Each structure stands twice: as structure tokens, then as C-alpha cells.
Amino acid sequence: MQAQRLVLYPRDPERAPRDADRILDGLREIGLIAGPWRGDRHLAGPRFLELIPFLGCSPHVRLEPNPGEDPQDAGQGFCHVQVPDCTPMPRFLYGTNTKTPRCPACREAMTGWRASIGAAAPGGPPTLRCEDCGEPWATVDLAWRRSACTARFIISVWDIFEGEARPARALLEQLDWLDAGPWDFCYLRD
Numbered sequence: 076m077q078a079q080r081l082v083l084y085p086r087d088p089e090r091a092p093r094d095a096d097r098i099l100d101g102l103r104e105i106g107l108i109a110g111p112w113r114g115d116r117h118l119a120g121p122r123f124l125e126l127i128p129f130l131g132c133s134p135h136v137r138l139e140p141n142p143g144e145d146p147q148d149a150g151q152g153f154c155h156v157q158v159p160d161c162t163p164m165p166r167f168l169y170g171t172n173t174k175t176p177r178c179p180a181c182r183e184a185m186t187g188w189r190a191s192i193g194a195a196a197p198g199g200p201p202t203l204r205c206e207d208c209g210e211p212w213a214t215v216d217l218a219w220r221r222s223a224c225t226a227r228f229i230i231s232v233w234d235i236f237e238g239e240a241r242p243a244r245a246l247l248e249q250l251d252w253l254d255a256g257p258w259d260f261c262y263l264r265d
């Protein structure tokens with residue numbers, strides 16, 4: 076099974092919540108998460124469907140695991156929220172669904188981006204070079220059309236297909252208390 080998720084992230088890739096200890100308390104207060112499930116994964120809270128409304132009718136939204144369900148064995152069969160620790164440097168996150176960006180200078184499709192990212196030195200800021208005009212770009216300056224992001228801190232909402240549900244404005248506004256500037260979102264399929 077493929078794992079699909081909606082990812083919330085601060086628009087500024089360098090920003091991360093200042094008070095990491097407050098993150099989970101805050102997400103519980105607004106009703107996005109309930110109790111912990113496993114490790115850094117949390118069950119959906121009482122206002123989950125209000126904060127992340129599904130488009131159209133979605134009769135199959137499941138918010139609780141089946142008994143004994145493990146995220147490692149069968150993909151993610153139900154919606155839950157993962158809040159990993161911040162990383163010291165921004166990371167470029169992409170999936171099998173990530174769309175090919177265009178070079179902002181020459182407008183050519185940067186079709187070799189996957190190979191370039193794979194070859195990039197780990198640890199440095201994520202950059203890609205246009206194979207047509209040779210211009211280097213930070214991944215954050217390319218238009219990925221909500222199919223990739225560059226961030227130090229993310230909130231993953233698992234088992235949401237691309238475009239199936241999107242964060243309510245209220246949720247993006249309520250993330251303000253995390254003090255990481257404005258937020259954005261994308262969809263990733265592993």
C-alpha cells in the first residue's frame with residue numbers, strides 16, 4: 076500500500092517553532108490531536124474533520140486504528156497526525172507524486188531534478204541546478220504546486236490523498252501561536 080499524507084510546514088524554511096515543548100499541547104488545545112498513538116504519531120482529535128475538511132463526500136474517513144494495526148505493515152489505513160522533531164537544517168521533502176518544476180530563469184522543465192537531489196551533498200541547503208541554463212536554485216524558490224516542501228519542521232497528517240482534504244483557514248491561522256510565521260501545505264505520496 077502506498078502511504079499518502081498532507082504536510083503542513085512553515086513557509087520560511089528556516090523557521091521552526093521556538094518552544095518545541097508547547098507544540099503538542101497546542102495541537103491538543105485546538106482539537107487537531109487527541110492522545111499519543113505510537114512514538115511521534117498521535118490520534119486525530121475531536122475537531123480533526125473541522126480543521127482538515129474533506130472535499131465532497133468521504134464516507135470512508137477512518138480516524139481510529141483497527142486493533143493491533145501498525146503503521147509499518149500496511150501503509151497508513153487511518154488518519155492520524157505525526158509530529159517529528161525539528162531538524163537543524165531545512166530538508167527538501169518530496170514523493171513519487173512530486174511534479175517537475177520549471178526553471179524560473181529560462182522556463183524549461185527541470186526534468187533532471189530527481190537525479191540532482193539524489194546527488195546533492197547532505198547537510199547543505201537543498202539546491203538544484205537547471206540543466207538547460209545552468210542556474211542554481213534553492214528548492215524553496217521553485218514552484219512545486221503543492222507536491223513538495225522545504226522545511227525544518229513539519230506536521231504530517233497521514234492517509235490523506237492528494238487534494239482529498241485541505242487545511243481550513245482556521246487551522247493555518249491557529250498555527251500562528253507556534254511563532255514560525257505563515258504556514259503552507261502540500262501532499263506527499265511515498
Ligand SMILES: [Zn+2]
Pocket residue numbers: 178179180181182183205206207208209210
Ligand atoms: Zn534554466
